[in-house]
Amino acid sequence: MKAVILAGGFGTRISEESHLKPKPMIEIGEMPILWHIMKLYSYYGVNEFVICAGYKQHVIKEWFADYFLHTSDITFDFTNGNNIIVHKQHAEPWKVTVVDTGLNTMTGGRVKRIKKYVENETFYLTYGDAVSDVNINKLLEFHKSHGKICTLTSVSIAQQKGVLDIDSNNNITAFREKEDTDGAVINGGYMVCNPEIFEYLKDDTTVFEQEPMKNLASKGELKGFYHDGFWQCMDTKREKDMLENLWEIGNAPWKVWDK
Template sequence: MKVVLFCGGMGTRMREYSETIPKPLVSVGHRPIIWHLMRHFAHFGHTEFILCLGYKGELIREYFLNYNPLMSEDSSLVKGKASLHASGTDVPDWTIHFVDTGLRRNIGGRLLAVKHLLKDDDVFLANYSDQLCDIDLNQYISQARQRDKIASFVAVRPPGSYHSITSDADGTVSYIGPWADSELWINGGYMVLKKEVFDHMKPGEELVEQPFQRLIEKKQLYTHRHTGFWKAMDTYKDKMSFDDDYESGNRPWEVWR
């Protein structure tokens, strides 16, 4: 299936990087986070990508159009000829469509902007480009197909030191505990969408705020609860956390290893 990736945001909470590069190009180890995400999809056979570009999208184009695995994998220069020490992590079978979807469009607007590339697809995948996960895509997609809803997404309980609370209207607390122990789940992306989703979208609408609400009313929205690894890169602190994971060898998103 084709994979739509939303890459156009300005990453305002990552000023340390976003003034020079778009957030999808912020590195995790030796490669940008979007490469790791695409490698995950490719591992499960989904190798045709539609990148919805916006802020500094030309840099994303440049990265992939000039992609050179020798710059990020172990390699040698022997008698003037470069060679990789290992294979299997390159991208020769990927097809990438680069689409300028505007500087300030929301997710719904970016999806509508690439509708013409999905006209022959009954089902397609979509995701944000700043998160990584260890989900088994084959299993998840199979379950989504069995549910036979117009739209599906992964629900997660993100890591962190926050506490969730339950309180009465007057502020009296009846529960306080770690976020991970609560029943709170958030939208973790990794969407499986039928082409009928476009029938419930209008120009200018945010995908989750209006179209998904219509699907809820029609009981056409399904979520898959994922209890494994999931992490988003929203802030500089998140970037440092990813770097710590990578350097320590704790890389659960690398399902292709």
């Protein structure tokens, strides 16, 4: 299975750094948050990724093109031609497809644009700005158990995200934007989608979190996988600094791959 990661937005709420790079490329512990998300998937055996890029998409492509430079010691030997020697070579077992899904395309439109890269297969889908210790294998098992089109990971946290109304059978019966008075669980991303999801995506103006989610919920095709562990988005500099601090003190709950 492939993991599709939305990484094309402007990141205006963390503009201190996103004016220079896409938000998923903002670093935690000297590595982009995108890398952290991919490491979680890879820990559970998911090593093929489709990155939905847009804003400053060249930065993402260049970073992966120079991956050895970020993870190894390099000798540039100009004494006998232009030789490059890679020391302690390390590369993840990843296949990464970076797709320019447009500068102003909405989230649903970005997913629609990568249809040919996932073909007629079930795929993971998540946002490129939130880390979690969600168990990807259990998420997939739950998705397979109910046979619906889409499963999303629900978390309990006070954020301005999509609010979910969930019944006793884990059916998501309503999906709407959060209000200040809410204390409900929210959409944490880390989704699994069957290929039928593309029938709900019209064009570049489609916002995944609006009509598609609402229509899936109304038709009983949306399930919630409740995660009571760690989840944190990186919408603001304060949240970025918090994640950075957790990484620096060796207490990053999402770092399941090195425990």
